[in-house]
Amino acid sequence: MSLRWQPALLDPAMGGGWAVVHCQQGFLCDANGVLFPRDWLKRLDLPLLSEQGLGFFDGDQVFLMELAHPVEVPGAGWQGLRQFMMHDDDTERFRMLGFAAQISTWASHHRFCGSCGNPMRQHATERAMQCESCGIHHYPRISPSMIVLVTRGDELLLARSPRFAPGVYSTLAGFVEPGESVEQCVRREVHEEVGVSIHEPQYICSQGWPFPHSLMLGFHAEYASGEIVMQPEEIEDAGWFSIHDLPALPAHKSIARYLIDLYLARRLGRTEPMLPG
Numbered sequence: 001m002s003l004r005w006q007p008a009l010l011d012p013a014m015g016g017g018w019a020v021v022h023c024q025q026g027f028l029c030d031a032n033g034v035l036f037p038r039d040w041l042k043r044l045d046l047p048l049l050s051e052q053g054l055g056f057f058d059g060d061q062v063f064l065m066e067l068a069h070p071v072e073v074p075g076a077g078w079q080g081l082r083q084f085m086m087h088d089d090d091t092e093r094f095r096m097l098g099f100a101a102q103i104s105t106w107a108s109h110h111r112f113c114g115s116c117g118n119p120m121r122q123h124a125t126e127r128a129m130q131c132e133s134c135g136i137h138h139y140p141r142i143s144p145s146m147i148v149l150v151t152r153g154d155e156l157l158l159a160r161s162p163r164f165a166p167g168v169y170s171t172l173a174g175f176v177e178p179g180e181s182v183e184q185c186v187r188r189e190v191h192e193e194v195g196v197s198i199h200e201p202q203y204i205c206s207q208g209w210p211f212p213h214s215l216m217l218g219f220h221a222e223y224a225s226g227e228i229v230m231q232p233e234e235i236e237d238a239g240w241f242s243i244h245d246l247p248a249l250p251a252h253k254s255i256a257r258y259l260i261d262l263y264l265a266r267r268l269g270r271t272e273p274m275l276p277g
């Protein structure tokens with residue numbers, strides 16, 4: 001299957017092509033979508049912070065134009081990446097926007113060298129920012145994170161963070177620490193967040209999660225021992241939920257929901273879900 005979205009290193013000094021326009025408010029979009037003719041955009045007086053070559057969508061060159069602040073463009077508006085994820089069924093377009101958002105975050109956070117403080121510039125042959133003075137490279141930042149569904153027969157251990165939409169319960173998640181294996185991270189995070197011990201976690205699948213730069217590594221683990229003790233800052237509520245009486249769950253496009261739906265399908269003999277993206 002050929003994918004409509006293919007990342008590639010394109011030189012932003014080249015003219016032509018299409019561009020996605022991004023700022024802290026999200027992406028510019030109009031009735032035709034998120035791709036605008038780049039030469040047309042260049043004629044508008046946009047507060048351009050930087051440009052990056054992103055890759056090819058449907059075979060056409062796509063660049064990122066990063067703005068310092070949102071501007072009014074007649075007939076167009078700004079939409080956040082989460083809205084595209086929730087309301088857009090074009091997964092290839094979401095993959096492109098997720099990539100663009102991660103490149104945008106990384107590039108705008110690496111305008112100056114963290115080592116010597118001088119300006120950074122784009123590397124000519126790699127997706128990297130390079131210091132003009134000391135030569136140090138910074139590659140796009142990806143943060144590995146584990147996400148795990150803990151089960152006990154017909155019961156799922158689900159929890160809610162204060163950041164979640166009201167009523168929604170999800171699987172446990174957390175960032176991998178330096179020097180730790182993902183499996184060690186799963187056991188540590190489960191113990192920190194809800195105080196229980198688990199049997200050896202089984203890897204299921206992964207999902208790139210551009211909010212802002214996580215790589216979710218999804219696991220299933222069977223409960224081993226312990227009572228639920230919630231970590232006060234991270235977990236607002238946690239409990240065992242019967243597969244026949246579940247609370248509101250995360251969005252279908254998340255790996256959290258996939259892990260839950262996969263377990264339900266296997267337990268109840270239903271068709272297995274498809275991992276989104």
Ligand SMILES: NC(=O)c1ccc[n+]([C@@H]2O[C@H](COP(=O)([O-])OP(=O)(O)OC[C@H]3O[C@@H](n4cnc5c(N)ncnc54)[C@H](O)[C@@H]3O)[C@@H](O)[C@H]2O)c1
Binds near residue numbers: 143250
């Ligand atoms: N796709 C999904 O289904 C799904 C579901 C749940 C969580 N997530 C993502 O998983 C990631 C981790 O989940 P969490 O928020 O529960 O993490 P967590 O339990 O490790 O705690 C979050 C806290 O970690 C710290 N932190 C932030 N960025 C960090 C980094 N890069 N490295 C180390 N620590 C950092 C902050 O103090 C933050 O409040 C987040 O990006 C979240 O958006 C994705």
Ligand SMILES: [Mg+2]
Binds near residue numbers: 172173174193
């Ligand atoms: Mg967590």
Ligand SMILES: [Zn+2]
Binds near residue numbers: 133134
């Ligand atoms: Zn430097």
